[in-house]
Amino acid sequence: MKFPGHILLKTIGACAALALGALAHAGAGDDYPRQPVQLVVGYGAGGGTDMCFRALAMTASKELGQSMVVENKPGAGSSLSVAYLTRQAPDGYSIAALSTGAVLNQFLNKSITYDVQKDIQPIAMVAQYQVGLLVRQDAPWKSLEDVIRAAKAKPKSVAYSTAGVGTPQHLTMVRLGEAVSADWVHAPYKSGPEAITALLRGDVDVMAQTAEWVPYVRDNRLRLLSVFTEKRIAAFPDAPTLVEAGYTLVAPSILGVIGPKGMDPKVVKKIDLAFKRAIDTEQFRNCADQFGLKTDYKNAEEFTAYIKNTVDEWSPLIRSFAAD
The missing domain is CATH 3.40.190.150 (Bordetella uptake gene, domain 1)
Structure with missing residues (x-):
């Protein structure tokens, strides 16, 4: 069966265009990055x-x-x-x-x-990330239970900083507060360093934050009370998990x-x-x-x-x- 010349040319052109397009797409990945x-x-x-x-x-x-x-x-x-x-x-x-x-x-x-x-x-x-709950070294609280007792004794008297609303540490603190009936106040910041500064400066009483706090614990400016991980953090074996404290909570x-x-x-x-x-x-x-x-x-x-x-x-x- 024979096709008119103009139909044959269009067909060949279309096939060529598809082939070139496929080659261009393949080349985009092969040549990356340019x-x-x-x-x-x-x-x-x-x-x-x-x-x-x-x-x-x-x-x-x-x-x-x-x-x-x-x-x-x-x-x-x-x-x-x-x-x-x-x-x-x-x-x-x-x-x-x-x-x-x-x-x-x-x-x-x-x-x-x-x-x-x-x-x-x-x-x-x-x-x-590995999340922990911390206070300043001069704080009177020596454990997670100390913080919980203070928050329950006087609602909204304990403020904690995080790197923002919706962060794992914020959500875990909300769930922990619900579990122990503690009404603490969330103070969200835009970053971990800002949350740490707020705690060091005394703007908040406690901080729940990913482990950007490591150097501050090592130089004894902050005290690590608890960690929100499945197991204790190897570098800080003295800080118990929330699970060990009796709360089935691990921060995502x-x-x-x-x-x-x-x-x-x-x-x-x-x-x-x-x-x-x-x-x-x-x-x-x-x-x-x-x-x-x-x-x-x-x-x-x-x-x-x-x-x-x-x-x-x-x-x-x-x-x-x-x-x-």
């Missing part, structure tokens, strides 16, 4: 998340062969940075740090429009790298491998030790499942808290 990569961190400069991602970015840049520029966009428990990321092109040139607050805050704050399970591409999990913990939804799988894999190698460096190990992070690598698929499990476990509690 320009610097923006890494957005949802907390202020100088905190543990910021400092350790800068350490990771140094090695990841070398692995990718392009510079990685860290930009701080703090606010709303790092949810502002994730909302920003979801508006960027899924080409791998805008990625972000994902923390637990940004995963769970969408169930707490109605102004957050992204869906962490639909609008982002998990790339790699790098670590877990996520720290990883994400991109916008729709990224080329080849690009995801390249970034994943770059951060996997960056974790196993002296720079990151030193930073993790300084700020009390627990290294926990998961690839893109494992990280996606971990996020889902965290949402499934915590979102019902957060929704009930938001409805109160």
Whole structure:
């Protein structure tokens, strides 16, 4: 069967266009990266998340062969940075740090429009935060039970700082308060360093915060009363967990790298491998030790499942808290 010449030419042209498009798409992943990569961190400069991602970015840049520029966009428990990321092109040139607050805050704050399970591409999990409850060294309280007794004896007399509303430490303190009938006051800040400064300055009585407090405990400016982890933190074996104290509470913990939804799988894999190698460096190990992070690598698929499990476990509690 013969086709008219003009139909045959159109058919050949269409096939050629499809082939070129497929080659261009494949080439986009093969050639990545061709320009610097923006890494957005949802907390202020100088905190543990910021400092350790800068350490990771140094090695990841070398692995990718392009510079990685860290930009701080703090606010709303790092949810502002994730909302920003979801508006960027899924080409791998805008990625972000994902923390637990940004995963769970969408169930707490109605102004957050992204869906962490639909609008982002998990790339790699790098670590877990380790949360603790602390007071100043000159505080009269020597244990978690001392703080609870004070809060119950005089409602709203005990104020505690965190790095923001919706952070794991905030949510855990809410649940702990409910469990022991303690009415304490939350004082949210934009970053861990600000929360620490508030405690040192005496603006608050207690702090529930990720382990950016490590150097302050080591130099005896702060006292660690309890930790919100499954097991005691190896570097601070004298601080009991909430579970040991009789409360079935462990703070959710996520720290990883994400991109916008729709990224080329080849690009995801390249970034994943770059951060996997960056974790196993002296720079990151030193930073993790300084700020009390627990290294926990998961690839893109494992990280996606971990996020889902965290949402499934915590979102019902957060929704009930938001409805109160």
